[in-house]
Amino acid sequence: MTMHCFVTGTDTGVGKTLVSSAMLSSFAASGLRAVGMKPVAAGLDLIDGTWRNDDVERLQAAGNVEAPLALRCPCLLRAPMAPHLAAQDEGVRIGLQPLLSAYAQLARQADAVIVEGVGGFRVPLADDFDSADLAVALGLPVVLVVGLRLGCLNHALLTAEAIRARGLVLAGWVGSAIDPRMLAFDDNLQTLRARLDAPLLGVVPHLASPEAALAARHLDLRALRSTAALAA
Ligand SMILES: Nc1ncnc2c1ncn2[C@@H]1O[C@H](COP(=O)(O)OP(=O)(O)OP(=O)(O)O)[C@@H](O)[C@H]1O
Numbered sequence: 543m544t545m546h547c548f549v550t551g552t553d554t555g556v557g558k559t560l561v562s563s564a565m566l567s568s569f570a571a572s573g574l575r576a577v578g579m580k581p582v583a584a585g586l587d588l589i590d591g592t593w594r595n596d597d598v599e600r601l602q603a604a605g606n607v608e609a610p611l612a613l614r615c616p617c618l619l620r621a622p623m624a625p626h627l628a629a630q631d632e633g634v635r636i637g638l639q640p641l642l643s644a645y646a647q648l649a650r651q652a653d654a655v656i657v658e659g660v661g662g663f664r665v666p667l668a669d670d671f672d673s674a675d676l677a678v679a680l681g682l683p684v685v686l687v688v689g690l691r692l693g694c695l696n697h698a699l700l701t702a703e704a705i706r707a708r709g710l711v712l713a714g715w716v717g718s719a720i721d722p723r724m725l726a727f728d729d730n731l732q733t734l735r736a737r738l739d740a741p742l743l744g745v746v747p748h749l750a751s752p753e754a755a756l757a758a759r760h761l762d763l764r765a766l767r768s769t770a771a772l773a774a
């Protein structure tokens with residue numbers, strides 16, 4: 543059975559990479575061939591003479607399939623900003639076909655390709671397509687990461703609506719406690735549980751060391767199996 547999915551979030555900086563890495567770590571530990579893909583990454587840092595993107599590196603570290611960078615991240619952009627603007631600065635245009643082709647190649651080598659979107663669900667990628675169009679073109683079940691902070695109820699509900707409006711399956715959602723001081727934490731979670739109408743795959747508490755394997759302890763991915771079977 544394949545467990546490929548598209549991970550989106552309520553915003554940028556809400557825990558998509560942490561949760562995607564935790565999913566990869568969990569799938570790899572259960573014996574699946576798991577690989578992370580970041581189709582479009584914006585933000586390169588010069589580390590030891592090499593330009594690196596933190597998301598791409600974290601996803602790679604959490605998976606167990608060796609694949610070339612060109613497949614794991616076909617579109618690496620320098621500036622940490624909206625990807626279509628970063629692309630414009632570099633005089634390039636983000637195209638859908640290279641992203642789909644890279645995904646197809648990864649999917650041939652893995653049981654679980656975890657595709658991390660960029661920012662929130664409707665981030666523009668070019669004049670004529672956005673991140674939601676990419677999810678549709680990939681045809682993957684979607685996992686929504688809700689960064690638990692004030693404002694996340696509205697963002698989560700709008701995102702779930704947008705996912706379903708495109709005919710995609712919201713396979714599950716994960717809460718990530720990005721704000722350790724959030725008021726009424728449990729009541730907010732309960733509100734999301736009651737209204738998202740999708741399986742809760744876990745709540746990652748605010749971790750002092752936000753690492754994949756530690757976050758994975760808070761996930762239960764069994765509910766994804768039924769959706770994966772539908773999508774296969
Ligand atoms: N549960 C948590 N506990 C502690 N820190 C967290 C938690 N979830 C996320 N973080 C931290 O919040 C920051 C943003 O998380 P992450 O990089 O996973 O977000 P993202 O949604 O992938 O962002 P981007 O849109 O840039 O890809 C990171 O520093 C991460 O370690």
Ligand SMILES: C[C@H](N)[C@H](N)CCCCCC(=O)O
Pocket residue numbers: 554555583584585621622623624625660661662665
């Ligand atoms: C650079 C950052 N970490 C993300 N990768 C890009 C987020 C783009 C957000 C665009 C927007 O919704 O305004």
Ligand SMILES: [Mg+2]
Pocket residue numbers: 558559560597658
């Ligand atoms: Mg990320």
